[in-house]
Amino acid sequence: MQQPASPPPPPGAKEARKAGITAFVGTTIEWFDFYIYGSASALVLGKIFFTGASPAVGTLAAFATFWVGFLARPLGGLIFGHFGDRYGRKKALVTTLTMMGAATFCVGLLPGYAQIGAAAPVLLILLRMVQGVAMGGEWGGAVLIATEYAPPRRKLLYGAFAQQGSPVGNLLATLSFLAIAQLDDAAFESWGWRVPFLASAVLVAVGLFIRLRLGETPEMRRALESKRVSKLPVKDVLGRYPLLVFLGVLAGTAGVAITYVKTTFALSWATSDLGFDRSSFLTVISVALVVQTLVQPFGAVLAAKWPLSRAVWWMLLPEFVLLPLMFVLIGTGSYWLAMLGMALATFPHAMYYAALAGILARVFPVEIRYTGMSLCYQLCTTLFAGTAPLCSQFLLDRTGSIWPVVALGLGYVGITLVGVLPLLARTGGDDATASAETPDTASTEAASKDAGPGASRNSPAST
Numbered sequence: 001m002q003q004p005a006s007p008p009p010p011p012g013a014k015e016a017r018k019a020g021i022t023a024f025v026g027t028t029i030e031w032f033d034f035y036i037y038g039s040a041s042a043l044v045l046g047k048i049f050f051t052g053a054s055p056a057v058g059t060l061a062a063f064a065t066f067w068v069g070f071l072a073r074p075l076g077g078l079i080f081g082h083f084g085d086r087y088g089r090k091k092a093l094v095t096t097l098t099m100m101g102a103a104t105f106c107v108g109l110l111p112g113y114a115q116i117g118a119a120a121p122v123l124l125i126l127l128r129m130v131q132g133v134a135m136g137g138e139w140g141g142a143v144l145i146a147t148e149y150a151p152p153r154r155k156l157l158y159g160a161f162a163q164q165g166s167p168v169g170n171l172l173a174t175l176s177f178l179a180i181a182q183l184d185d186a187a188f189e190s191w192g193w194r195v196p197f198l199a200s201a202v203l204v205a206v207g208l209f210i211r212l213r214l215g216e217t218p219e220m221r222r223a224l225e226s227k228r229v230s231k232l233p234v235k236d237v238l239g240r241y242p243l244l245v246f247l248g249v250l251a252g253t254a255g256v257a258i259t260y261v262k263t264t265f266a267l268s269w270a271t272s273d274l275g276f277d278r279s280s281f282l283t284v285i286s287v288a289l290v291v292q293t294l295v296q297p298f299g300a301v302l303a304a305k306w307p308l309s310r311a312v313w314w315m316l317l318p319e320f321v322l323l324p325l326m327f328v329l330i331g332t333g334s335y336w337l338a339m340l341g342m343a344l345a346t347f348p349h350a351m352y353y354a355a356l357a358g359i360l361a362r363v364f365p366v367e368i369r370y371t372g373m374s375l376c377y378q379l380c381t382t383l384f385a386g387t388a389p390l391c392s393q394f395l396l397d398r399t400g401s402i403w404p405v406v407a408l409g410l411g412y413v414g415i416t417l418v419g420v421l422p423l424l425a426r427t428g429g430d431d432a433t434a435s436a437e438t439p440d441t442a443s444t445e446a447a448s449k450d451a452g453p454g455a456s457r458n459s460p461a462s463t
Helices: 013-043 045-049 055-087 089-109 119-147 152-180 185-190 192-212 218-225 233-240 242-251 253-273 278-305 308-316 319-331 335-361 366-385 388-399 403-426 442-451
Strands: none
Touching: 013 045, 013 055, 013 089, 013 119, 013 152, 013 192, 013 253, 013 388, 045 055, 045 119, 055 089, 055 119, 055 233, 055 253, 055 366, 055 388, 089 119, 089 192, 119 152, 119 335, 119 366, 152 192, 152 253, 152 278, 152 335, 185 192, 218 366, 233 242, 233 366, 242 253, 242 335, 242 366, 242 403, 253 278, 253 319, 253 335, 253 366, 253 388, 253 403, 278 308, 278 335, 308 335, 308 403, 319 335, 319 403, 335 366, 335 403, 388 403
16 A cells, blocks of 8 residues: 655744745735725725715715625635645635736726726726635635744744734835825826825735745645545535634634724724814824734734633723724824824734634644635625725714714624634633644534534544
8 A cells, every 4th residue: 555655844943934924925915905995995986986976975885895805705715715725825825916916906097987987886896806806815825824834832923924914014005095195186086096006016026926935835735745635625614614614703803893993984984074184094094003013913922822712801802992992082183192092992903813813723624724714714804894894984874973883893892702712612722722733633523513413533624
């Protein structure tokens, strides 16, 4: 009988750091492309692509196209999760970065409603869908590039490398719009807003150069060499792990939804209703994103050193005080108080977001991990993150008060706690080093609970 191929030696610290940096650079570029659309939708897309609508309706329509990107993200997670689990992480990630760059560049070239009529918003929606598919495939693969190269006891910390791309990408997107916000309204609305979209092509080229230089992850190489791959990963994930997928969707809510309440919606509210000019509030958001970039890694450190459930409580509970405080301080109309409120409210969700990648990466075994964690994360973004600006604006328009928006944000925190605490209990409890790379322990036991008393340990997901 043919002997299985001997596993490759575990990666060294240098390779692990290189993988972490590669994940960080790639996700930074992808998030930059994704976030500039959010800033543009809050500031200008309603005027360019929904000409004739009232400002409020135009903003709602622009936020609706913003949500389209999130609707497409689960599809991207399924498509690239399938290929990433069957053929390797690297090929999937090169494709997602190329797709994102092409779609973003084309948005920068797209004529508005005044030039081509109804075709303009239709094409905008299609390009946003391509962005969503690309982003849906990117996140899971980038996290796995970092965590599957990492030493066993440092996976939560290395998962934070990929998560760090979100605030840095958001910061770059905000700074790019802050720079062009110095233009007068006519220049900003005619060509200025397009500059960040067109400039992203340079960043994508840099990202592809870096990403192509990294090899396949050690864990995935072992799975490919031993032919331990799933024929249809999504079937195995949903068939064996339905409860874990459900809990994973809920667990991501605070990490992904609150940021859009604090940035995309707050930017629109402050500039439309409170008298802040574009430059001032973009500066406020930029400072908050600098704070997030600095604070976020400490969430992974905390989760690695403390029992995970305890760390989650300490990271999320302050949000119940700091989020209402943020909106009160912004509502004063004071530039400095708004900056203080935004910075303070950044701490809870930023720290939790750093730990989220490592928490989800340990839920599923390696051969279906890309698909499983992508489904959890991307379904969460579709249901909660993509709708956050739209729902917030609707609540504000309907009630005339900011407090229903505050309640919505706090509801996101509650949903997260309902999901993440049982998820931790079923996938290794408070052991921060538990990993789904050993499915005969945490993940398979959880799967057996999900599947019922007759479930076999030799499930399609773990053989």
